[in-house]
Amino acid sequence: MTSTNTPVEQHKVIRWHPPSYDIRVEDLPKPKIQHPDDVIVKVKLAALCGSDLHVYRGHSGIEKEHVCGHEFIGEVVELGSSYGPESAKGRPALYSSLKVGDKVVSPFTVNCGECHVCRLGYTGRCPEGFLFGSPALDGGQAQFVRVPKGGGTLFNLSNSSTWSSNLSKEEKEKALTGIADSSLLMLADILPTGVYAAIQALNHPKVLPVITGKPWPLCLNSTDVGMGNAVDFTPEDRVLTIAIIGLGPVGICAAVSILDALSSRKLPFRIVAIDLLESRREKMKAVYAAIGEDGKAGGELVVCSPDDAKIQVANWTGGIGCTAILEVVGHTSALTLAYDLVRAFGVIVSVGVHGAPQLPLTGRQCYNKNVSLDFGRCPARAMFPPAFDLLVKRQDVFGGVGEDASLIDRVVGFEGAAEIYAQFDKGTVGKVIFDPWK
Amino acid sequence: MTSTNTPVEQHKVIRWHPPSYDIRVEDLPKPKIQHPDDVIVKVKLAALCGSDLHVYRGHSGIEKEHVCGHEFIGEVVELGSSYGPESAKGRPALYSSLKVGDKVVSPFTVNCGECHVCRLGYTGRCPEGFLFGSPALDGGQAQFVRVPKGGGTLFNLSNSSTWSSNLSKEEKEKALTGIADSSLLMLADILPTGVYAAIQALNHPKVLPVITGKPWPLCLNSTDVGMGNAVDFTPEDRVLTIAIIGLGPVGICAAVSILDALSSRKLPFRIVAIDLLESRREKMKAVYAAIGEDGKAGGELVVCSPDDAKIQVANWTGGIGCTAILEVVGHTSALTLAYDLVRAFGVIVSVGVHGAPQLPLTGRQCYNKNVSLDFGRCPARAMFPPAFDLLVKRQDVFGGVGEDASLIDRVVGFEGAAEIYAQFDKGTVGKVIFDPWK
Numbered sequence: 001m002t003s004t005n006t007p008v009e010q011h012k013v014i015r016w017h018p019p020s021y022d023i024r025v026e027d028l029p030k031p032k033i034q035h036p037d038d039v040i041v042k043v044k045l046a047a048l049c050g051s052d053l054h055v056y057r058g059h060s061g062i063e064k065e066h067v068c069g070h071e072f073i074g075e076v077v078e079l080g081s082s083y084g085p086e087s088a089k090g091r092p093a094l095y096s097s098l099k100v101g102d103k104v105v106s107p108f109t110v111n112c113g114e115c116h117v118c119r120l121g122y123t124g125r126c127p128e129g130f131l132f133g134s135p136a137l138d139g140g141q142a143q144f145v146r147v148p149k150g151g152g153t154l155f156n157l158s159n160s161s162t163w164s165s166n167l168s169k170e171e172k173e174k175a176l177t178g179i180a181d182s183s184l185l186m187l188a189d190i191l192p193t194g195v196y197a198a199i200q201a202l203n204h205p206k207v208l209p210v211i212t213g214k215p216w217p218l219c220l221n222s223t224d225v226g227m228g229n230a231v232d233f234t235p236e237d238r239v240l241t242i243a244i245i246g247l248g249p250v251g252i253c254a255a256v257s258i259l260d261a262l263s264s265r266k267l268p269f270r271i272v273a274i275d276l277l278e279s280r281r282e283k284m285k286a287v288y289a290a291i292g293e294d295g296k297a298g299g300e301l302v303v304c305s306p307d308d309a310k311i312q313v314a315n316w317t318g319g320i321g322c323t324a325i326l327e328v329v330g331h332t333s334a335l336t337l338a339y340d341l342v343r344a345f346g347v348i349v350s351v352g353v354h355g356a357p358q359l360p361l362t363g364r365q366c367y368n369k370n371v372s373l374d375f376g377r378c379p380a381r382a383m384f385p386p387a388f389d390l391l392v393k394r395q396d397v398f399g400g401v402g403e404d405a406s407l408i409d410r411v412v413g414f415e416g417a418a419e420i421y422a423q424f425d426k427g428t429v430g431k432v433i434f435d436p437w438k
Numbered sequence: 439m440t441s442t443n444t445p446v447e448q449h450k451v452i453r454w455h456p457p458s459y460d461i462r463v464e465d466l467p468k469p470k471i472q473h474p475d476d477v478i479v480k481v482k483l484a485a486l487c488g489s490d491l492h493v494y495r496g497h498s499g500i501e502k503e504h505v506c507g508h509e510f511i512g513e514v515v516e517l518g519s520s521y522g523p524e525s526a527k528g529r530p531a532l533y534s535s536l537k538v539g540d541k542v543v544s545p546f547t548v549n550c551g552e553c554h555v556c557r558l559g560y561t562g563r564c565p566e567g568f569l570f571g572s573p574a575l576d577g578g579q580a581q582f583v584r585v586p587k588g589g590g591t592l593f594n595l596s597n598s599s600t601w602s603s604n605l606s607k608e609e610k611e612k613a614l615t616g617i618a619d620s621s622l623l624m625l626a627d628i629l630p631t632g633v634y635a636a637i638q639a640l641n642h643p644k645v646l647p648v649i650t651g652k653p654w655p656l657c658l659n660s661t662d663v664g665m666g667n668a669v670d671f672t673p674e675d676r677v678l679t680i681a682i683i684g685l686g687p688v689g690i691c692a693a694v695s696i697l698d699a700l701s702s703r704k705l706p707f708r709i710v711a712i713d714l715l716e717s718r719r720e721k722m723k724a725v726y727a728a729i730g731e732d733g734k735a736g737g738e739l740v741v742c743s744p745d746d747a748k749i750q751v752a753n754w755t756g757g758i759g760c761t762a763i764l765e766v767v768g769h770t771s772a773l774t775l776a777y778d779l780v781r782a783f784g785v786i787v788s789v790g791v792h793g794a795p796q797l798p799l800t801g802r803q804c805y806n807k808n809v810s811l812d813f814g815r816c817p818a819r820a821m822f823p824p825a826f827d828l829l830v831k832r833q834d835v836f837g838g839v840g841e842d843a844s845l846i847d848r849v850v851g852f853e854g855a856a857e858i859y860a861q862f863d864k865g866t867v868g869k870v871i872f873d874p875w876k
Binding site for chain 2: 090091092093094113114116117118119120121122123124125152162163164165166199200202203204205206209210215216217218219220221222223224225226227228229230231232233234236237261265320330332335344345350352353354355356357358359360361362363364366367368369370371372373374375376377379381382383384385386389
């Protein structure tokens with residue numbers, strides 16, 4: 001009966017305490033396998049994300065302390081009994097291929113990969129899912145983290161055959177060894193969320209006439225009869241006018257993603273990238289300057305304040321407005337600005353995390369502009385493959401730390417975590433990565 | 439100088455007077471060509487539409503009397519000087535082909551067919567457009583109506599070569615002579631609006647996984663990399679669960695349209711058709727019974743009250759919710775019900791005419807369910823070709839007047855117009871058509 005006396009193994013964590021602004025570095029019992037599908041990951045790097053501030057500031061309604069962080073990359077150190085070559089058939093492939101020692105990155109939410117919602121690719125809303133860094137599931141700002149449903153959730157950076165890509169096998173493997181962990185960590189949230197915003201805008205049926213050059217409803221693949229009475233498109237009709245509202249890291253990822261999608265498809269465009277904060281606008285300008293010509297050809301991107309953006313869009317479009325808006329803030333004021341900027345039959349894609357206020361639009365406003373709104377959380381696991389391809393292509397902006405054009409300001413240890421959170425809250429540091437072993 | 443003494447030619451109209459509930463049959467000066475692009479149409483039939491009630495009840499904010507009605511079919515009696523074989527090149531084809539004597543149906547709004555918005559097919563929001571039956575443009579409940587921008591607006595039912603169709607030329611011509619005017623009149627608003635609701639739902643990217651059998655984002659044509667980690671689709675994943683909220687004439691047209699689209703594409707489905715009023719539910723049941731098997735095969739449609747609909751959808755989907763909702767009411771309560779019924783990553787298509795109240799959803803609700811909302815007025819002119827094809831195919835339900843399954847209750851003269859409006863307002867008559875010459 002010595003077991004009760006065995007000292008429990010501890011690990012270091014960054015933990016939030018209610019009601020607000022209370023971040024502590026603490027020693028807690030190291031997480032253990034609790035379910036056969038669990039994986040224990042030894043965290044190499046974990047990032048601080050703008051959406052952590054909702055909890056930090058006490059705005060989320062959460063009242064229970066928990067380990068912070070939903071962006072992490074690390075190494076598999078322990079696998080539940082579900083894993084191994086004998087894993088049940090019909091389960092996600094990772095249950096049979098994942099090994100101790102594999103390098104993995106996790107999406108910010110857990111998903112089983114086996115339910116109706118996951119099968120459809122809507123992994124961000126798996127009914128068995130949890131958000132890392134919440135009372136329901138301790139987060140990744142820790143030396144170790146337990147990943148439930150790891151075979152559905154994790155992305156295996158040690159085995160390039162586990163996902164599809166437009167890169168060759170050689171390019172993928174070169175990328176897996178050549179790309180820094182601080183860069184790969186962007187896959188956890190900000191890069192797939194940016195890609196998700198861009199991909200929703202460019203695939204919305206109301207945007208398709210501009211992209212396909214065919215009028216509504218002929219722009220739809222499923223429709224082969226349509227108007228046939230209006231005059232032909234002009235070259236100007238084919239120009240996408242896009243606004244990005246919010247130039248935090250996700251907004252910048254959305255900008256890089258949409259620039260890449262448009263330039264690689266040779267579609268003409270005009271983008272206005274908007275933020276109230278000058279520091280964020282300067283970051284966007286530096287990133288835009290750093291992107292290679294292949295990632296932004298065919299148009300221009302202008303960085304503006306909200307008021308200047310209205311003038312810019314009016315000048316570009318003769319008062320018609322934007323084809324699509326990417327709203328990456330999560331505040332009613334951003335939705336109001338989006339509505340003001342969008343054209344009739346335009347699309348507002350919102351990936352910002354919104355709170356309790358009612359939507360700031362009336363039904364009549366929505367009807368009168370035939371506006372479309374797409375809300376919600378990125379299904380990050382499903383977006384990993386295109387996000388990975390973009391990460392590899394755009395190492396010119398996603399590759400660095402601490403440079404003018406880097407999305408990552410610095411890599412720090414846990415020691416000054418409380419101070420880093422306070423600075424991040426005030427906007428005096430950009431995106432920070434924690435190294436729990438530093 | 440005898441001209442001032444020439445008696446002005448008069449015609450009979452149904453006119454609304456502010457503030458509310460005041461409908462009068464009056465003699466007014468017959469409309470004249472005011473602009474070279476104008477067309478004068480002698481009205482054969484003009485319908486009463488649910489959205490007329492917004493003005494009738496004084497809810498629209500409109501304070502000026504005007505001739506009512508935005509649904510009419512008739513014959514061209516006078517053309518402005520823009521028309522004729524010598525019409526300027528590059529204008530919509532109807533400017534050169536439309537002739538006095540042609541039978542035409544008009545969409546409920548004017549559109550030029552020449553601006554950026556029209557070229558894209560978004561004819562319902564042409565900046566030069568007006569709604570018929572508004573202070574800006576007298577409506578079609580009259581013996582004559584002036585159609586501005588007629589070459590962009592009108593649909594020529596005497597010349598089957600002026601639009602594309604899945605029907606052969608022979609089938610089209612047979613339809614143009616064989617289909618009753620009371621049936622063709624549905625093209626003005628209710629049928630294209632119903633088709634528009636259905637087509638938006640079935641083409642939304644969030645619905646595509648169910649339709650294509652490929653997960654997000656592989657369901658998108660523009661994306662060739664995607665998840666690849668979840669398990670395969672089951673047959674149940676391919677079943678569309680759809681709710682239609684509001685079973686007025688547009689809601690029923692939406693139901694017939696989506697049934698036709700799904701059955702012709704052999705897609706499995708479950709539809710719940712919802713209304714508070716028993717009379718409307720009975721009409722929907724009669725229409726469903728009348729649709730030929732070719733127009734509804736592959737699934738079932740259940741008619742319900744709102745409360746029963748929640749139970750029905752929960753039973754069908756195990757609590758997941760509807761893939762898409764067609765909201766054909768234009769009231770915040772309908773949007774609230776739509777939100778309650780929709781699944782995560784579901785789509786709410788709203789074609790109802792909404793008023794001043796703020797949207798009844800919070801940003802958090804929208805984020806938490808990854809909901810998409812598509813609002814607004816049907817671009818009816820652009821939807822005429824698919825609506826025409828559906829009208830021809832589904833004469834089993836769109837062909838009659840006054841039968842159990844007919845969308846049209848009766849055809850009446852102008853005499854009792856005030857009484858008909860009052861009955862329509864109370865829901866004691868269904869859709870009524872006026873014959874201004876009866």
